[in-house]
Amino acid sequence: MSNTHPLQSHTVADILALIQREARRVTSYDVATLAGVSQSAVSRSFKPGASVSKATHARVMKAASQLDYTPNAAARSLNTRRSNLIALIISDRANLYFPDVLAELSRQFALRGMRILLFTLPSETEIDQVLSEMWHFQVDGVVVAAHLSRAQVAEFSRRRVPFVLYNRQLRDANINAIVCDQLEGARQLVSRLAGFGHRRFAIISGPDDSVIARERMRGSVERLAELRLPAPLIVGGGDDYASGVRGLSEILEQLAGPPDVIICCNDVMAIGCLDSARHEFGLDVPGQLSITGFGGIAPAAWISYGLTTVRQPVQNMAQAAVEMLSTLIDKGSSAPERRVFSATLIEGQTARLGAPL
Amino acid sequence: MSNTHPLQSHTVADILALIQREARRVTSYDVATLAGVSQSAVSRSFKPGASVSKATHARVMKAASQLDYTPNAAARSLNTRRSNLIALIISDRANLYFPDVLAELSRQFALRGMRILLFTLPSETEIDQVLSEMWHFQVDGVVVAAHLSRAQVAEFSRRRVPFVLYNRQLRDANINAIVCDQLEGARQLVSRLAGFGHRRFAIISGPDDSVIARERMRGSVERLAELRLPAPLIVGGGDDYASGVRGLSEILEQLAGPPDVIICCNDVMAIGCLDSARHEFGLDVPGQLSITGFGGIAPAAWISYGLTTVRQPVQNMAQAAVEMLSTLIDKGSSAPERRVFSATLIEGQTARLGAPL
Numbered sequence: 001m002s003n004t005h006p007l008q009s010h011t012v013a014d015i016l017a018l019i020q021r022e023a024r025r026v027t028s029y030d031v032a033t034l035a036g037v038s039q040s041a042v043s044r045s046f047k048p049g050a051s052v053s054k055a056t057h058a059r060v061m062k063a064a065s066q067l068d069y070t071p072n073a074a075a076r077s078l079n080t081r082r083s084n085l086i087a088l089i090i091s092d093r094a095n096l097y098f099p100d101v102l103a104e105l106s107r108q109f110a111l112r113g114m115r116i117l118l119f120t121l122p123s124e125t126e127i128d129q130v131l132s133e134m135w136h137f138q139v140d141g142v143v144v145a146a147h148l149s150r151a152q153v154a155e156f157s158r159r160r161v162p163f164v165l166y167n168r169q170l171r172d173a174n175i176n177a178i179v180c181d182q183l184e185g186a187r188q189l190v191s192r193l194a195g196f197g198h199r200r201f202a203i204i205s206g207p208d209d210s211v212i213a214r215e216r217m218r219g220s221v222e223r224l225a226e227l228r229l230p231a232p233l234i235v236g237g238g239d240d241y242a243s244g245v246r247g248l249s250e251i252l253e254q255l256a257g258p259p260d261v262i263i264c265c266n267d268v269m270a271i272g273c274l275d276s277a278r279h280e281f282g283l284d285v286p287g288q289l290s291i292t293g294f295g296g297i298a299p300a301a302w303i304s305y306g307l308t309t310v311r312q313p314v315q316n317m318a319q320a321a322v323e324m325l326s327t328l329i330d331k332g333s334s335a336p337e338r339r340v341f342s343a344t345l346i347e348g349q350t351a352r353l354g355a356p357l
Numbered sequence: 358m359s360n361t362h363p364l365q366s367h368t369v370a371d372i373l374a375l376i377q378r379e380a381r382r383v384t385s386y387d388v389a390t391l392a393g394v395s396q397s398a399v400s401r402s403f404k405p406g407a408s409v410s411k412a413t414h415a416r417v418m419k420a421a422s423q424l425d426y427t428p429n430a431a432a433r434s435l436n437t438r439r440s441n442l443i444a445l446i447i448s449d450r451a452n453l454y455f456p457d458v459l460a461e462l463s464r465q466f467a468l469r470g471m472r473i474l475l476f477t478l479p480s481e482t483e484i485d486q487v488l489s490e491m492w493h494f495q496v497d498g499v500v501v502a503a504h505l506s507r508a509q510v511a512e513f514s515r516r517r518v519p520f521v522l523y524n525r526q527l528r529d530a531n532i533n534a535i536v537c538d539q540l541e542g543a544r545q546l547v548s549r550l551a552g553f554g555h556r557r558f559a560i561i562s563g564p565d566d567s568v569i570a571r572e573r574m575r576g577s578v579e580r581l582a583e584l585r586l587p588a589p590l591i592v593g594g595g596d597d598y599a600s601g602v603r604g605l606s607e608i609l610e611q612l613a614g615p616p617d618v619i620i621c622c623n624d625v626m627a628i629g630c631l632d633s634a635r636h637e638f639g640l641d642v643p644g645q646l647s648i649t650g651f652g653g654i655a656p657a658a659w660i661s662y663g664l665t666t667v668r669q670p671v672q673n674m675a676q677a678a679v680e681m682l683s684t685l686i687d688k689g690s691s692a693p694e695r696r697v698f699s700a701t702l703i704e705g706q707t708a709r710l711g712a713p714l
Contacts, residue, residue: 159382
């Protein structure tokens with residue numbers, strides 16, 4: 001940057017006129033000129049704990065106020081090594097969870113003076129490209145709501161960028177993570193359904209790249225095997241209403257009649273499956289067929305649905321992620337910790353859980 | 358920052374060991390040391406168009422690669438005066454639009470190498486506090502999906518920060534804005550309903566701080582007056598399912614029987630109103646009562662609802678906002694422009710629009 005300044009006079013009006021003429025923003029050099037101090041003195045005045053006399057500090061603050069100067073975060077971050085930017089890596093699919101998680105994380109980080117820089121992924125498998133872009137931003141930390149490979153985890157360590165996995169985990173690795181116990185949630189759901197007489201299970205799986213959906217499916221399948229019940233019919237699903245509608249029709253084609261229950265690996269599919277069962281196939285849910293979801297999104301509780309589902313404590317999980325990442329940023333590395341939240345079975349009106357065997 | 362470096366030897370391994378010992382990230386000084394050039398030569402090597410010899414550039418790039426060094430965006434932005442950060446100011450209320458708008462904006466900006474820095478608002482009226490925080494980040498531009506006062510608009514100009522209003526407008530001011538014509542959408546809805554015999558109208562308003570909801574209400578009320586139909590009963594609403602449920606019960610209390618139609622100022626309230634009408638009050642919708650929404654969110658199209666609503670072209674609007682803001686950032690100021698998108702009446706199954714008078 002230039003060390004000379006074309007300004008001759010030092011009044012507020014002249015400096016503002018010059019800035020106007022040059023169609024640029026106010027810089028620390030303008031403040032230095034008006035205050036009659038060096039640019040370095042201006043920098044030091046805005047740097048917490050830096051050496052600067054009281055008189056100089058006062059002159060700089062007065063000039064900054066007259067020129068309406070705000071030291072920009074980029075310049076400040078070079079001094080404090082803090083940008084107050086938190087990267088959030090999250091799938092951009094039309095997931096009805098998105099607003100809850102995002103709004104809660106944003107609120108919680110804002111309370112600590114930090115802001116979310118958003119990196120949305122078209123698919124969880126396209127994370128490499130997003131990471132290589134992210135390294136160019138000096139973020140203080142990262143919340144990763146997507147699946148990381150071991151190589152990617154190693155890159156975070158090598159670059160010394162603190163991160164927290166949100167609702168994901170990596171087996172056999174010590175990583176800071178906030179998770180909901182999907183496996184246990186699925187096991188409890190199956191146990192309860194089996195306890196109330198459900199025998200023939202079908203499952204609509206989630207998107208191929210969703211680790212969470214796979215865990216939900218695995219927990220269900222494992223528990224069914226332990227209970228010596230028939231292996232479930234599994235059909236492919238996705239992340240939207242339409243895949244629940246398609247999943248149901250595929251299940252009904254493959255089986256002689258409806259199964260006892262269809263476990264859908266997320267709520268929005270369960271809602272599609274439920275609507276189609278009732279309104280397209282004229283099935284009595286739960287009389288002839290139980291349907292369950294996973295997640296606990298707002299529409300699951302709407303009167304038309306009253307979905308039986310396994311709810312994740314989104315608010316608590318988001319708070320925990322913010323706390324954990326803030327601590328990592330403030331204190332540097334600490335012993336890796338995994339905070340595991342339990343899911344809660346919500347007994348709605350779409351599964352026969354009312355009368356024990 | 359220090360201009361001396363304690364490093365004596367210049368091998369990759371030694372430098373990496375030092376960085377490890379000091380528990381810090383790789384800096385441009387480490388790269389300079391390994392490459393045997395000045396720190397300024399490293400800076401210039403990473404600055405597009407800066408003067409640096411081919412040989413020096415090659416040495417710097419090799420050293421940077423060996424140390425896995427990425428120039429951080431904060432440092433780069435001081436050179437290029439571009440941060441590639443776009444602030445998005447948006448309400449954090451549990452709005453089911455949020456994911457669509459946000460995901461689309463994020464995708465579109467990412468295609469241009471820009472990322473969204475998220476500033477969520479608990480209420481549209483609390484924007485002052487968020488703005489004063491935002492000025493500290495050197496953002497290239499701002500998308501404002503909230504209501505700005507004239508004083509706030511003036512502050513954007515004074516600070517020379519390009520911005521685009523998203524789905525908001527300020528009367529009698531020349532501001533770059535992307536809007537959906539709420540007023541005209543409401544007028545068309547009312548005209549169509551009146552054309553099919555609806556006479557007694559009720560309206561559930563939106564949240565008090567929502568300019569969009571107020572425009573929808575104003576358009577409806579104005580058109581009713583023009584058509585010389587009775588003034589509608591208006592009850593207070595909000596931004597969630599529960600306020601639609603409450604709104605219906607308030608309307609039914611105040612009137613002898615159900616009105617011909619209830620216009621809800623957003624879809625999620627319309628869904629609550631519809632569920633309650635059918636399942637709590639046993640009303641035939643649309644046989645006894647028509648119910649309409651505004652917005653066109655995904656759940657409005659679900660089989661249980663098939664809501665008659667006024668849809669906004671969210672994807673087109675988000676694309677237009679990104680294009681407009683990118684142009685402002687690249688070319689500096691231009692003639693203020695307002696791009697107005699039309700809303701589309703979606704004829705669902707919740708209003709009697711089938712048989713003309």
